[in-house]
Amino acid sequence: MTAFAPLLSARLSLxxxxxxxxxxxxxxxxxxxxxxxxxxxxxxxxxxHYGRITRVTVNPTHWPVVPRKVSATGHTVHVGWFTEQDPDKMILLSYSVGRCDLLVIPPETQPASAARLMTAAALPGSILTADVLMSDEAATERRTRNSRSGEDAWETEGGAAPPPLRHPVVGARMIALPGNPRR
Known part of the structure; x- marks a missing residue:
């Protein structure tokens, strides 16, 4: 008897x-x-949520291979591609509900970014497209990276401000302190 590893569930926000x-x-x-x-x-x-998914369309930009058909539990999903479709969006069709448009978050995305994107894409009444959400997240990542570089500099300097520049005092007189004779 062969044991199969369980399939991982989809990371999905609706x-x-x-x-x-x-x-x-x-x-x-x-x-x-x-x-x-x-x-x-x-x-x-x-x-x-949507009934049996029968068809899917993607933009092939982010998918190295787009199979024509994929076997799902108990049925086949037909897959098509359109270069005109937003590369960050997938359209799924079912007989019972109709159409479902999903933002596709790249697999290599950091968990914090993915969580922000998943939340933003599932906001009721949102008028943001997949392209806009991905662009906004890229800008957020750049800002975060830039602020981290400042924090990293702070940490590598010991977490303290740099010492003040030393300027020689010209014409200063030495004053002898009591108990400290002048030499």
Missing amino acids: MPKATLAGLLDGAWWPRSRDLAVELPALADALEG
Whole structure:
């Protein structure tokens, strides 16, 4: 008897049901850029919310291989690609609910950034596109990196301000202190 490793669940954030619709229905953070491996777990995770996912479209920019069909639990998902589609968005179709648009967060994204993106993509009534969310997050990361470089400099200097520059005092007189004879 062969034992199989359990499939990892999809990292997914969806807009709550019965809320004001936005441009995106949520976000998905795959663990790799292999659609054949990642898509079954996503289709399974969405089934309770959107029904059986039958078709998916992606932009091939971030996917090295776009298979025509992917086997999911008990059915096949047909996969298409369009270069005109936002590279950071995936469109999923089901017979029962219709369409679901998800922000696709790159697998190599840091957890803090992914958490911010997943929250922002699932905000009810949001008018932000996948492209805008990714651009905003990239700007946030740049600002964070720049502020960290200042903190890193502070830490490497011992956490203290640099010593003041020393300037020679010209024309100063030495004053003898009591008990300290002048030589």
